[in-house]
Amino acid sequence: VIDIRKLYSQTGAFTYDPGFTSTASCESSLTYIDGDEGVLLHRGYPIGQLAEHSSFMEVSYLLLNGELPSSEELDEFSYTISRHTMLHEQLATFYRGFRRDAHPMAIMCGVVGALSAFYHDSTDIADPQQRKIASHRLIAKMPTIAAMAYKYSVGQPFLYPDNSLSYTGNFLRMTFGVPAEPYEVNPVVERAMDRIFILHADHEQNASTSTVRLAGSSGANPFACIAAGIACLWGPAHGGANEAALNMLKEIGTPDKIPHYIDRAKDKNDPFRLMGFGHRVYKNYDPRATVMQKTVREVFEALKVNDPLFETALQLEEIALNDPYFIEKKLFPNVDFYSGIILSAIGFPTTMFTALFALARTVGWVAQWNEMISDPGQKIGRPRQLYTGPTERDYVTVDKR
């Protein structure tokens, strides 16, 4: 049925690559990954150095502009972002249409998509200035949108942004503060949260970023494109893995149950997988997981908590890394394996985990979207397929079937 020669003669080349395991969909100068060596660079800078020395605002500037900012540029950028943190007042009414038990990602998909109905000016993608404003709006409003999703779910009033705080401090206050009381941002938690945002900022052509690019390639407005990215990120094989990883650790409970779950993960008749383990590109330790593991200890110390699930996670990692199945398949902890433990210690419910990932990844999505739209050779994304259906046949009326 499939006439490969005909397809080849139409296009000059035809490849079939389900899952895009060896097909580049674009050129990009943002992020480099060497999965065999466990290397991740943003604009050339190693993720470990950025997580250690930089801030999320600085990394955002780097991803958007290609270079690290001077101190004046950083101040100006942070100030600009802080000017866009408010949401249109009518959007608060929009939240009230959701059920209180709605998943925050369901709310995020809806609210971010709805931004295009409120900020018409920045849907003009042909104007570079409007593209810039749309990017700033998205980066600035995501913490407000995510915090409001949380507040709505717990039945507390929304808090307006406090732009005297840092990007991350403001987010923590909007999430955990209450209107009648002062909220003191814990500097260790603020730093840990900022680092988590840095670790999630961009990761080249993952499923959600590719979704944003594909949606954007048709000329769709940036708010619609980012909403598409959020929808894709929600899946448990992608951004939903941090929620799934913590739920799995809770299910395992104590270290003595680990061997049973390791056996299940290896059993091909059992759909169970070790969540937070394995990666399409990393066939070595995910460098983000290393930073994440260190951050768990810092947060525990600052908050004086000691979640026994961390011990379970450490032992699970140790056992898996020494198991022939995981060694042969090169399955290592990924960024999501430890992030849930930190987020839970800070006080986030598991349903918020993927929303936090979306908040941080927005800068990567927006930077990738801008890179694509600015490319003069940009084309609509239109993959081909291998057709496996019937050959041409005549229609048969219903009385003859």
Ligand code: ACO
């Ligand atoms: N537990 C057990 N076995 C696994 C796991 C796992 N977590 N991950 C992969 N494998 C096995 C597969 O069963 C497969 O075995 P086979 O060769 O015998 O068929 C082999 O390893 C290769 O796995 P694929 O699914 O083909 O690899 P792919 O690159 O398509 O998938 C993915 C990568 C989706 C991340 C996968 O490892 C997985 O499902 N992990 C758990 C979910 C997760 O943590 N996702 C987060 C990814 S990072 C992020 O999005 C931020």
